[in-house]
Amino acid sequence: MHRLDNGQRIRDAMQVAGLSIERLAEKTKEVDPAGYGISQSAIGHMVSTGTSGRASFTRRSCDLAAKALGKPVEELFMNAPV
Template sequence: MHRLDDGQPIRDAIQEAGLSIERLAEKTKQVDPAGYGISRSAIGHMVSTGPSGRHGFARRSVDLVAAALERPVTELFGDSPT
């Protein structure tokens, strides 16, 4: 799945939740049934506007970030690049 608007909705949701990237990574562990979550680095790729920013992400990562932020996946990610 692809992030919307170069990750702006994700950045906004992180800010509104009062989280840091590190804290969001910890929260993904809490919502992951396997307890692994996703790394700070992976979240950094989701929110970066620079050269380290990526557009496509695995469904598992998308689901965990959305759950940790308590947002619908469709608010943060879309099926195809925009």
């Protein structure tokens, strides 16, 4: 899946929720049935606009980030073109 608006929607959702990258990583562990969550580094890739920013992520990572932010995954990410 690809992040929308170069990660701006994720950054906006984090700001509204009052979450830092560190706290969002913790919240993804809380919502992950396996308890692993997403690393701070991976979330940094999701929100970065610089060279460390990445465009695509696994469905699992997208689902966990969206759930931790209380948003539908479709508001933050889109399916990768086939």
